[in-house]
Amino acid sequence: MALDADDLRIRVSAEPDPDLPTGWLTASEAVEAPLAEESHVPRLPAEASRPKARFSFSRWIAVGLGGLVSLAMGLAIDALIRDLFTRADWLGWTAVALAALVAAGFLGLALREIIGLMRLGKIDQLRDSITRAAEQDDAKAARSALQGLLTLYGDRPETARGRKALASHLNEVIDGRDLVILAERDLLAPLDLEARRIVMNAAKRVSVVTAVSPRALVDLLVVLFENLRTIRRLSALYGGRPGTLGFLRLARHVLAHLALTGGMAAGEGLASQVLGHGIAARLSARLGEGVVNGLLTSRIGLAAISVCRPAPFVATKGPKLSDFMSELVKTSGGETAGAKKGREKDRADLDRTADDS
Structure with missing residues (x-):
């Protein structure tokens, strides 16, 4: 017998039916039973939800175009050198020396990029x-990893005191978690303090420029420049020192971290978080926009700290967005009030000049 799910005569009750035999389930229990057993089901590995790596035809295109461009440049340089040799020998040898200089520059650039990528990979490991x-x-495992951390900062004189303290702890402390906490306190704490200062200063500059700038293009350029500079400075602070390719890889990781933590979803939710609790009533629209942009810069800086830092935050949870909020509101408010006062003074001077004339 087939039943229609839309039949009004059918009722689903959560109460047990005394007429059912023992061990039978009601309709609601049958629906809820698999949900109750989900906690006992073993989880699949993370690789199960990741797409399998396939051969990319875009790599064929990139390799082919790169090879053609290289051949074209090589033939053009060869033709230029041959032409110069036909004109004068010294012109030809000058061109050869310049070509060798260019080749050496490309080789050095490639080596620097490779070293930068290897250094970023070491920090991730x-x-x-x-x-x-x-x-x-x-x-x-903690001693082995922290020895790598000491090696990473071995050429940094500002970390000498922390490295010395951490090296003494490696032979005295027997708990791995405590060793990581001591490394965070003695070696990484000064770097973390400087990282907070870098992010705060960048957020202040973005907030002030956005609050007083009359052009949206200027705001966009300042925000982009400050965020890119902040990422590079934080990477250099924590020992990354990336090249161009390494910086692009690092920026991609920062954006991935933002997407993972929901940092880019900063529309109404972030605005209400920043400008809530009665602050919005006391701020102008431009000031509120400056504060929001400053906090977005702070959020990108916090993500960069998480990506660039060679160790996790264990003893503390690390810097939070709320740590920057009050300082940004105070800075933007003071700068905007000063600009407004200056404009009112200029207007009063103009009116006085007009009256005298």
Whole structure:
């Protein structure tokens, strides 16, 4: 017998039916039973939801175009050198020396990019190793990872004191998590303080420029420039020192971190968080826009700290967006009030000049 799900005579009750035999389930229990058992089902590995790597035809296109461009440039340079040799030998040898100089420059640039990428990869590996050591409280793994951290900052004189303190802790502390906490306190705390200052100053500049600038294009350029400079400075602070390709890779990781943590969803939710609690009634539209843009810059800076830092935050949760809010409101408010006062003074001077004339 087939039943129609839309039949009004059918009722689904959450109460157990005494007429049902023992062990039978009602309709609602049958629906809820799989949900109740979900906690006992083993989770699939993360690779199950990731697309399998396939051969990309775009790589064929990139390799082919790159090869054609290289051949064209090589033939053009060869033809130029041959033509110069036909004119005068010294012109030909000058062209050869200049071509060798260009080749050496490209070689040095390639080596610098490779070293920068390797350095960023080492920082990522250090962060993963230190995170696992702290989570598992593995002292052996923590010592090995922290030795890599000491090597990373071995050429930084400003970290000498912290490196010395951490090196003494490696032979005294037996808990892996405690070793990571000591490394965070002695070695990374001064770097974290400087990173907060870098992000705060960048957010202040963006906030002030956005609040007083009359052009949206100027706002866009300032925000882009400050965010890119902040990412590069934070990477250099924590030991990354990326080249061009490394910086692009780092910026992609920062954007991925923002997307993962929901940092880019800053429309009405962020505006209400920033301008709520009665602050919106006391701020002008331009000032509120400046504060929101400053906080977005702060959010990008916080994501950059998480990506560039070679160790996780264990003893503390790290800097938060709320740490920058009051300072940005105060800075933007003071700058906007000063600009408004200056404009009123200029207007009064013009009126006085007109009256005298």
